[in-house]
Amino acid sequence: HEAEAHRTDLMTITRYVLNEQSRHQESRGDFTILLSHIVLGCKFVCSAVNKAGLAKLIGLAGETNVQGEEQKKLDVLSNEVFVKALISSGRTVSLKAILLGFVDPVLLIQLGRHVLIWIQSTSQCILVSEEDEEATFVDPSLRGKYCVVFDPLDGSSNIDCGVSIGTIFGVYMVKDKDNVTLDEVLQPGKNMLAAGYCMYGSSCTLVLSTGSGVNGFTLDPSLGEFILTHPDIKIPKKGKIYSVNEGNAKNWDGPTTKYVEKCKFPKDGDSPKSLRYIGSMVADVHRTLLYGGIFLYPADKKSPNGKLRVLYEVFPMSFLMEQAGGQAFTGKQRALDLVPTKIHQRSPIFLGSYDEVEEIKALYAAEE
């Protein structure tokens, strides 16, 4: 009987978040509305990714963003979908908001693929994109409550060959609604209210934390709903897998070199670790979360700050790791304590099982 009850009592992501919200008396459902629009974006991107080969969506769109990177068509499409889904999540999204100028849909399409910082409620407040050096501010009368940082389609090098890619997002609460500055999004990661990612892999999986643990939901394509399949994810305390682009080893610093050497040639009688590296942060982090281990994108001589972006790659993943019982370290400090000074700032990152990150921390401490 229980098995049957299980099959018919579906915990969708919306139901899950509504349940969580109902525990907070002050909640007016704004977060649920916001999340349901992020979820809609994920479903759309999932469907587009699945059809990419067929629909000839793959390939260069011929545009270059401000950081000089080429944009892929799927990236452009994903960004556009998220922008529109987020805008429409405001319950009073009005023509007025659209007439403000920067929310012109045509302009938004060109905003490109990495980050959009956006504040929800009456609609939006700050908008920042990897495509634009400057952030745009919205009329005070339209200011809302939330601020979303996201990478609509991460893992661009994996798009053309059909390897897993994903969307990463983080949500902040605006501190002072009446005095909004860029500082709203230059907050340390520990201030995030929620973070998550959606992986477009052999199945479409959305992993979310609203600050009380981590849960995984899998898209049931026949229902079009994300169903709770991985309740209360806890990362194993120790792991047997390390994940890093070893092609950069020539330029690594001492602690990273020592750690990876130890993974391969352990001296304490342990077995060597396995290496897995997909090159899609979402997929590499997802495996790390479920199987344990460590994911590294360290600094190197060529990229002293590593590659990954603090706001929309490092912070959301670090938030999830800590919520699952793991750790995230930059080489200098707890990742979530970092206070970014620039919206597209990069940081080295070491995240994963508690014990593995402890080892990295000890190696950096010994260096000082």
Ligand code: AHM
């Ligand atoms: P992207 O934002 O241009 O897609 O780059 C981010 C990706 C991450 O998903 C992944 O962890 C990393 O780049 C891989 O980089 P590399 O190819 O240098 O190993």
Ligand code: MG
């Ligand atoms: Mg990215």
